[in-house]
Amino acid sequence: GDSVTQMEGPVTLSEEAFLTINCTYTATGYPSLFWYVQYPGEGLQLLLKATKADDKGSNKGFEATYRKETTSFHLEKGSVQVSDSAVYFCALIRVYAGGTSYGKLTFGQGTILTVHP
């Protein structure tokens, strides 16, 4: 079945440091890929997405590129802020024949990011 593997956390960085959170996936066909973020006490929010190979999703200074050859979708940010402290989830949705997905997102286990001033 489909699966998503994220790097083990927690990740602790100083403000303005460079961030990479690794994500690799296993899926049949051509999934769409997502990063979600969960701030303390809140639900998940979509951070960015990519729907086909070589697409780059970006939002709020975060970027991730859909790499089909390495089945990866690593999250990067050039300069993190304290407000970026949260749990980050990589996810995929399989696209079935006819272009439907049945809404079935598959998530990684999440990576806790803590940014210190």
Added chain:
Amino acid sequence: ETGVTQTPRHLVMGMTNKKSLKCEQHLGHNAMYWYKQSAKKPLELMFVYNFKEQTENNSVPSRFSPECPNSSHLFLHLHTLQPEDSALYLCASSRGTGIVNQPQHFGDGTRLSIL
């Protein structure tokens, strides 16, 4: 404000109690979802409803009973739960399950503790 509201935010119940979780979305979406978020485990999809019809039951025990009376409301009825059912239960909605790239919008969750 995500447009998806879950109540209650916290719930403590005994194993013999019956309670319900409520989710309401104000986004005009047609698909709604229940997820379970346990510590150190990936989010688990439990149920999917599309246009009020259940399209996915991810082998969820019968002590969890979903109800979707209309596209804006989703309930999760709970009875005779076990301690391992303690978790954060998240509701989400999207325009429809057939629209691949439309994101799911999540509520803030109900933190459930089983005594």
